[in-house]
Amino acid sequence: MEALLSSTTTTHLRPPVPSSKSSLSTFTTSNRTHHLIHFPRKTSKSIHNRCLRVSASSSPRSATETTVGSSTVPSQMKAWKYDEYGAVDVLKFVSDVTVPSVGDDQVLVKVVAAALNPVDFKRRLGKFQATDSALPTVPGYDVAGVVVKVGKQVKGLKVGDEVYGDISEKALDGPKQSGSLAEYTAVEEKLLALKPKNIDFVQAASLPLAIETAYEGLERAGFSEGKSILVLNGAGGVGSLVIQLAKQVFGASKVAATASTSKLDLLKSLGADLAIDYTKENFDELPDKYDVVYDAIGQGEKAVKVVKEGGSVVVLTGAVTPPGFRFVVTSTGATLTKLNPYLESGKVKAVIDPNGPFPFDRVKEAFSYLETNRATGKVVVYPISEEYILEKLAK
Numbered sequence: 001m002e003a004l005l006s007s008t009t010t011t012h013l014r015p016p017v018p019s020s021k022s023s024l025s026t027f028t029t030s031n032r033t034h035h036l037i038h039f040p041r042k043t044s045k046s047i048h049n050r051c052l053r054v055s056a057s058s059s060p061r062s063a064t065e066t067t068v069g070s071s072t073v074p075s076q077m078k079a080w081k082y083d084e085y086g087a088v089d090v091l092k093f094v095s096d097v098t099v100p101s102v103g104d105d106q107v108l109v110k111v112v113a114a115a116l117n118p119v120d121f122k123r124r125l126g127k128f129q130a131t132d133s134a135l136p137t138v139p140g141y142d143v144a145g146v147v148v149k150v151g152k153q154v155k156g157l158k159v160g161d162e163v164y165g166d167i168s169e170k171a172l173d174g175p176k177q178s179g180s181l182a183e184y185t186a187v188e189e190k191l192l193a194l195k196p197k198n199i200d201f202v203q204a205a206s207l208p209l210a211i212e213t214a215y216e217g218l219e220r221a222g223f224s225e226g227k228s229i230l231v232l233n234g235a236g237g238v239g240s241l242v243i244q245l246a247k248q249v250f251g252a253s254k255v256a257a258t259a260s261t262s263k264l265d266l267l268k269s270l271g272a273d274l275a276i277d278y279t280k281e282n283f284d285e286l287p288d289k290y291d292v293v294y295d296a297i298g299q300g301e302k303a304v305k306v307v308k309e310g311g312s313v314v315v316l317t318g319a320v321t322p323p324g325f326r327f328v329v330t331s332t333g334a335t336l337t338k339l340n341p342y343l344e345s346g347k348v349k350a351v352i353d354p355n356g357p358f359p360f361d362r363v364k365e366a367f368s369y370l371e372t373n374r375a376t377g378k379v380v381v382y383p384i385s386e387e388y389i390l391e392k393l394a395k
């Protein structure tokens, strides 16, 4: 399995740290210092020789820009947007979306990387219309980026901080209309955490919604040291983190997980003691029973057959059979802050699908891929803001 299990030891993140595929250079012009991440030529015609400037001091240069602290924020931005619910083709890449205003408890984040989640396409398909925010929608929950503006009541974050988070507190109940698949997104301070210094923006963007779901589900199930767990869909965005958290954070005695044949090695590398090939074996016909079954695929009916008496069955999607329970994640930066030490020590690692990261102009492809239900770990979109940055550098 070639998923990128990402854990780096780099510690100097201001100036920014390039990923393993990029290199960093710094140059100075008159009154400003520019930090550039250079990306290698990729197959997409639009992704060669790209540069990402994540910090620079500046003064206003056009009527459409305002200067806040040390950052220049335009009034309009590039973003993905849909005006109606439907298949992937309703997504449009536009350059005239208004940069969101910043509430008193919010910060404006210059988006460096964003990740996709199944909720993004389920929402786009109109499955949550009854509780969705109004159209048009800029999709995207997961973000990693740099704070460029802070609201009046913000206390813990400042311009220049590198942050990550799930920008919508309630995934289904009035999620943000202006999401993270954009050059800028406005987020409540409480939903963000400082990005661990040893992980890059791609890794950071991949984590929030999935790791918060993984953690909240384990807590709600009363998972604790010495207990056993079966993770259904151990290779997906959530399951790959449930395995790691169960083992590394909660101290599981035994972790079993399901995936198809080619992903069994990945499950083991994440800490699974038993990797079950669902194409060859039915987990509910095996003799083992577990304290907790974590269903991240929608097999609630079978899941309850393999839980010990008095145990818990966490269901993320699909039908719920007692004693199983379903919950919808509540985003909170506090969970990320709590888990940061495990990311910093490398005990818990971001799992990035090897088909990505997808550049900003290939978000439709990224969605189409995620919608195959075969992604390994997380599908990440990166870099974002590239053209805006190149335009600025050319001036």
Ligand SMILES: NC(=O)c1ccc[n+]([C@@H]2O[C@H](COP(=O)([O-])OP(=O)(O)OC[C@H]3O[C@@H](n4cnc5c(N)ncnc54)[C@H](OP(=O)(O)O)[C@@H]3O)[C@@H](O)[C@H]2O)c1
Binding pocket: 117, 118, 119, 171, 209, 210, 213, 232, 233, 234, 235, 236, 237, 238, 239, 258, 259, 260, 261, 263, 278, 296, 297, 315, 316, 317, 327, 328, 329, 370, 373, 374, 375, 376, 377
């Ligand atoms: N309730 C909540 O708060 C919440 C939060 C997050 C996610 N969710 C939901 O939870 C589900 C999982 O999310 P995710 O982001 O982890 O999804 P994901 O990353 O898109 O899952 C893709 C993975 O599913 C695996 N898979 C497909 N069929 C399988 C099967 N029969 N048994 C085991 N694995 C199988 C695939 O592995 P193979 O290629 O090996 O088949 C693939 O690696 C989604 O329905 C999502 O909407 C709910």
